[in-house]
Amino acid sequence: MELMGISPPIWREILVPARYSFWDLHVAVQDAMGWLDYHLHEFRFGESSRDEALLISIPSDDVWDDSPEVQPGWDIPVIEFLPESGDRAEYEYDFGDGWIHEITYLSVEPREKGQGYPKCVAGERACPPEDCGGVHGYQSLLGALFDPSHPEHESLSHWIPRGWGPELFKPEKVRFDNPLKRWEKAFTEEDM
Known part of the structure; x- marks a missing residue:
């Protein structure tokens, strides 16, 4: 699949x-x-x-x-x-x-x-986290996680499951x- x-x-x-x-x-x-x-x-x-x-x-x-x-x-x-x-x-x-x-x-x-x-x-x-907003939301999530200067970087880093990474x-x-x-x-x- x-x-x-x-x-x-x-x-x-x-x-x-x-x-x-x-x-x-x-x-x-x-x-x-x-x-x-x-x-x-x-x-x-x-x-x-x-x-x-x-x-x-x-x-x-x-x-x-x-x-x-x-x-x-x-x-x-x-x-x-x-x-x-x-x-x-x-x-x-x-x-x-x-x-x-x-x-x-x-x-x-x-x-x-x-x-x-x-x-x-x-x-x-890795599977995208639950409730991250579909394909567009997932792409936005990754953008924020990989950009420490992104305004939502800190809050989203705490929101994703512990140990989760997109390549894992x-x-x-x-x-x-x-x-x-x-x-x-x-x-x-x-x-x-």
Whole structure:
């Protein structure tokens, strides 16, 4: 997967089980990129217009008459829409910031005995911090962080996560949550 609109690119290559649903893939993307899953997401297939594309995500009870239909990600196997090498999907995270990822199915790999999945096997560059304002906000953030004379340098330096740097990424450091536990936390636990 590659985060669109940023150069040099921010990307990840992950291995996921063939049985994964789109909910499971969403959790793996969040973990591999370093997002915190604070915002809504959606997988899109087909048309360039959201109104005409097939949407897979979390269906809402608050549907307007002109709202496109959203299919529940936990009910749909990834292999149903990404069956062949080279197939692609668009994944958007945080509709306010508008982080668009291009997901590309590369290949089927034999399962390694004793290896847990999903697994991040490659990637480059750190994920932008949550709520930094999308591609434009991220570029502004980097400009301020790398310019000690910038009026927001000091405050933004304290705002970003400790140890974060735009070039820092190690695939072996990625830890993946259990998608079922994430689903239960999101949809079955009552607010405290």
